[in-house]
Amino acid sequence: MAEKSLMKGNEALAEAAIRAGCKCFFGYPITPQTEISAYLSKRMPKVGGTFLQAESEVAAINMVYGCAGSGIRCMTSSSSPGISLKAEGISYIAGADLPCVIIDVVRGGPGLGGIQPSQADYWQITKGLAHGDFHVLVYAPSSVQEMADMVAKAFDMADEYRMPAIILADGLLGQMMEPVEFADEEIKMSDASNKPWAANGHKGQRKHNIINSLYLQPQELEDKVVERFKRYEDIKANHTMAVADYCDDADIVVVAYGSTARLAKSAVDAARKEGLKVGMFRPVTLWPFPEKELQEATKNAKKILTVEMSMGQMIHDVKLAVNCSKPVEFYGRTGGIIPAPADILKKIKEMGGNK
């Protein structure tokens, strides 16, 4: 394997997308994710792909819709306000059962907010992304290496289940550099040969495919949605991901995702050094939320602490997962402020972390 080199999270993700067979990228610049576009604008033409800077986020997501319909692996990326603009298009893509990958490098909000790191898009991405009954796959990397690894995973899962997959990162992960190595040395071939539904031209050799999200007959629409939710159940049963550290004997389990999980892990390590029985649980898939894994990790715990770079959004999923069977407390900073490990440790001690 090649020697590790240092890359920004945004660049590592972009390179990994190319190696995963992403052939088309449609984007529009916004801090703190612009390096993804900048990197792909140079790299994509060299591998015979298409890089296109659209006139707006709305245009970019609709280009993804068209491209995904032809069976080509494609991607767009943005940051919070830009994702809001893409919402309508994402609903159409979900409604048309098309695979694609969307990157959200979250910044502080609401409104134009700020440009510093945040996790305040959790509700938006995992729950109310746009109109209609649907879900998207959501992956939350917590290192530059995972920014690279998860984009390949996202493409594979999106294809398998014919649905959009989102990488939920934040400004910290996008901007920081860490060593990274790529699993795929070669660029994966991606074509529509294993996508019999693709509208990609067939020279009259088969019945034409129609890609559409409009169903005026209620029964037809209900059948479509119900069929989709059966796929969702399969994903929930088989494709949740999480990492648990020192949870077995923990009185308090700290739950955090993405870059915040690194900060929380520092606090948990410090607590363990002081002899406190504290565990760490990191959801890697945010939809589906790793409920079973969290139940298992907290079965001996007396309390749970959720740490987020927001006013507290994932905490609701944590409470649901444990069915409010034990107290779930919260610590967070928002607006672009990064929670300091020392402050998380202080909160752990306030909750009565015991030796």
Place this chain on the structure above:
Amino acid sequence: MTNEFLLAGFGGQGILFAGKLLAYVGLYAGKEVSWLPSYGPEMRGGTCNCSVTVSDDPIGSPLILEPSELMVMNTPSFDKFIGTVKAGGMAFIDSTLVDGTSDRTDIKCFYIPATQLAADNGLKGMANIILTGKILKEIGLDDMAVIEKALQKVIPPKKANLLDANLNALKLGMNA
């Protein structure tokens, strides 16, 4: 062993570049590393800073609020950050550009006229590298083979002709 560097100055002084060099020296010395720039309005010409962690252990927070090693190349950064250095830590100060000295006795301060040294030695614009050389020397990450490899990596191909000058600046700093 963990070194948490905070590098600060004006945009254009090579703060981020110096951080990248430190990170690559750490990487090639077999350590865990992270590099985090400030990416706000600073990038558009104001003050600029960069957090670099070099550690034997996996790195939690890449953001450094209390550095063990501080490098400052202007007075506003000196005023802002000198109080944040961990007790027992070190500060590397470009005394050509920074007015004043610290009265802290719990940290070690190196006042190096890096900008003046660069000008006197035909190394204009390399005050950042002179200070980096001093840092590497003081923390003991001073294997020249590793440092040279890191320099070759961080200097963009278009500027490969500046490798020797950068090496000279590093050595100048190490002996300062």
